[in-house]
Amino acid sequence: MAKKKEVLKSSMSGKGRRAIKKIPTYINGLDEILNGGLPAERTTLIVGEPGSGKTVMGMEFVYRGANNGESGIFLGFEESLKSLRQNAFTFGWDFPSLEKEGRLFLLEGRLPPEIIVSGQLSLKPLLSIISGKAKEMKAKRIVMDALDVAFRLFDEPVQVRAELHQLLEWLAKSGLTSLLTLKPREYPPGSLFQDFFYSMADCVINLDTKILNQVSTRRLWVAKYRGSSFGRNEYPFIISEKGIRTIPITCFELRHKPFGQRISSGIPSLDAMLGGGYFQSSCILLAGEPGTGKTLLCSTFVQKVCQAGEKVLYVSFEESPAALIHNVTSAGVFLEPFEQAGNLKIMGAMPEATGVEEHLIKLIDLVEEMKPQHVIIDAISACERMAGKEASFDFLMRFLNFLKERGITSILTNQTTGTKSQIEISGNGISSMVDTVIFLSYIQGEKEINRLIQILKCRGSGHSNQIRKFMIKDDGFKILD
Amino acid sequence: MKKERISDKPRSPAHYHFRLFVAGDEINSRKAQETLHQICTRYLPGQHKIEIIDVLKDYKAALTNEIFFAPTLVILSPPIQTKIVGSLNDPQKILDVLGLAKTKEDE
Numbered sequence: 001m002a003k004k005k006e007v008l009k010s011s012m013s014g015k016g017r018r019a020i021k022k023i024p025t026y027i028n029g030l031d032e033i034l035n036g037g038l039p040a041e042r043t044t045l046i047v048g049e050p051g052s053g054k055t056v057m058g059m060e061f062v063y064r065g066a067n068n069g070e071s072g073i074f075l076g077f078e079e080s081l082k083s084l085r086q087n088a089f090t091f092g093w094d095f096p097s098l099e100k101e102g103r104l105f106l107l108e109g110r111l112p113p114e115i116i117v118s119g120q121l122s123l124k125p126l127l128s129i130i131s132g133k134a135k136e137m138k139a140k141r142i143v144m145d146a147l148d149v150a151f152r153l154f155d156e157p158v159q160v161r162a163e164l165h166q167l168l169e170w171l172a173k174s175g176l177t178s179l180l181t182l183k184p185r186e187y188p189p190g191s192l193f194q195d196f197f198y199s200m201a202d203c204v205i206n207l208d209t210k211i212l213n214q215v216s217t218r219r220l221w222v223a224k225y226r227g228s229s230f231g232r233n234e235y236p237f238i239i240s241e242k243g244i245r246t247i248p249i250t251c252f253e254l255r256h257k258p259f260g261q262r263i264s265s266g267i268p269s270l271d272a273m274l275g276g277g278y279f280q281s282s283c284i285l286l287a288g289e290p291g292t293g294k295t296l297l298c299s300t301f302v303q304k305v306c307q308a309g310e311k312v313l314y315v316s317f318e319e320s321p322a323a324l325i326h327n328v329t330s331a332g333v334f335l336e337p338f339e340q341a342g343n344l345k346i347m348g349a350m351p352e353a354t355g356v357e358e359h360l361i362k363l364i365d366l367v368e369e370m371k372p373q374h375v376i377i378d379a380i381s382a383c384e385r386m387a388g389k390e391a392s393f394d395f396l397m398r399f400l401n402f403l404k405e406r407g408i409t410s411i412l413t414n415q416t417t418g419t420k421s422q423i424e425i426s427g428n429g430i431s432s433m434v435d436t437v438i439f440l441s442y443i444q445g446e447k448e449i450n451r452l453i454q455i456l457k458c459r460g461s462g463h464s465n466q467i468r469k470f471m472i473k474d475d476g477f478k479i480l481d
Numbered sequence: 482m483k484k485e486r487i488s489d490k491p492r493s494p495a496h497y498h499f500r501l502f503v504a505g506d507e508i509n510s511r512k513a514q515e516t517l518h519q520i521c522t523r524y525l526p527g528q529h530k531i532e533i534i535d536v537l538k539d540y541k542a543a544l545t546n547e548i549f550f551a552p553t554l555v556i557l558s559p560p561i562q563t564k565i566v567g568s569l570n571d572p573q574k575i576l577d578v579l580g581l582a583k584t585k586e587d588e
Contacts, residue, residue: 109549111566116578119512119568121550124504125536125543132540153550 020227023177026064029246033231039202046181048207054181058143060243061179063093065141066103072141073130077109077150091243105133141177148182168200202226215355215387238357245361257281257407259460266304269479275461281407283433287414287425288440294413298376299328300477306338311372314346317382321346332475351385356395374409381415400433435459497529498558504551505537509568513552516569
């Protein structure tokens with residue numbers, strides 16, 4: 001990894017107040033939420049139940065710091081050093097190398113079972129060690145993991161308070177940026193312990209794991225950040241195989257790329273209805289009941305742009321890639337050659353398989369790796385199987401926002417249920433993101449069923465208001481005159 | 482009279498060597514020091530050696546010896562692989578570890 005120069009960002013916290021210095025965590029997305037990073041040379045508290053990700057966050061903080069020129073110390077009260085190094089390794093973090101280079105120092109503040117305890121004890125040796133090492137290494141960062149466990153070593157609350165005081169005083173004088181982790185409500189009397197830490201820390205971050213509709217989801221939120229503005233929402237995140245990944249925050253329309261040039265849908269008469277075709281970077285929604293031809297319409301476009309050498313990521317939430325390819329061949333659309341050539345990637349996914357965040361991260365990573373010009377999502381109605389309506393809305397908004405920021409065209413299919421509800425047709429709330437809506441339907445005649453196509457919306461262009469008949473023949477989608 | 486339990490070794494050690502890691506002047510370390518002195522005077526007169534190491538002055542010693550809490554008593558001779566951590570408020574524990582029984586005066 002290339003070494004980045006350490007950047008201390010300042011942030012203006014208000015009229016007349018002094019800006020505070022911040023240390024970037026280099027953890028994906030977190031520095032944006034914190035408006036620059038953690039308060040430099042101050043204490044941040046990470047609070048969360050077991051399994052919420054506190055230790056991972058602590059490890060990542062020192063690891064990334066060490067890789068960016070800031071050496072650090074990790075003092076763990078709960079996990080063994082062996083276990084820490086192994087866990088770090090699963091993220092691809094090579095702790096032992098950094099330790100050898102003197103950029104990272106791990107210390108285990110545990111009493112092994114074979115030690116005999118008789119009477120009261122003090123943590124001072126730990127402080128002495130980290131103080132000495134910090135000077136030796138010119139350390140900038142320190143993590144103390146599972147402080148609640150540390151204080152179970154003491155019998156008397158009075159002693160706990162005394163040792164706590166000393167610890168925090170030492171930290172304050174040390175000039176290190178510290179991150180302390182602890183579980184909430186752990187130590188009786190709970191309030192004393194918590195109040196003390198909460199008031200001493202300049203920044204408090206809560207980590208949480210919820211189960212929503214049987215799918216587990218992680219959230220972080222900043223409870224407090226003295227002297228700074230910060231993102232006040234709950235932010236979903238995942239622990240991926242590279243560490244913590246937060247989900248990109250909501251829409252900033254100012255960052256969306258403007259519409260690009262006109263591109264053909266693959267059907268000249270449809271292009272005419274649209275006033276020239278689709279726009280690059282826009283979001284097009286194809287809505288209609290099952291069997292109306294949405295997937296074929298998408299695939300026709302895919303074939304057209306792939307022929308021109310462009311790249312498409314086709315996210316299929318309903319059919320397997322093989323089924324998709326097969327089903328459109330009868331209408332004269334052949335996608336397999338493009339898949340083989342690498343222009344087209346069809347990603348089949350089961351919405352209910354993982355949480356929204358995992359889906360999102362996976363797709364974002366794919367898009368960044370592949371850099372397609374266009375992305376298809378077939379079908380957004382299937383997304384509701386991802387932990388519910390709200391979750392699917394969340395997923396779509398964030399993903400579409402991500403695509404629009406990169407000027408990538410998105411084509412979405414939406415399976416409607418036969419209502420004529422405009423809201424349902426235009427995608428249940430994501431309509432602000434959708435620029436063009438094409439509606440496909442059936443009409444029952446006396447002796448036949450006719451297929452109909454109409455443009456319901458077309459931002460940025462005049463469009464036909466006609467309802468036109470079309471047919472699906474073995475040479476494709478044909479709009480009738 | 483002093484009683485000594487015969488240990489597993491062929492001879493009982495003639496010399497007890499203690500190393501006590503303390504954290505400066507803090508109260509638990511002082512208590513442990515006092516208790517240790519008392520035990521040595523009463524049970525091992527002329528047979529003991531006590532080393533005091535102040536980890537606040539020498540953090541490297543703490544590191545190399547893996548001393549994270551104070552006070553910590555390490556028994557170098559006899560070569561018992563045990564550390565005793567804490568202010569030593571219960572002298573019996575040390576006696577047990579050393580294989581010494583309490584004298585009649587204590588009972």
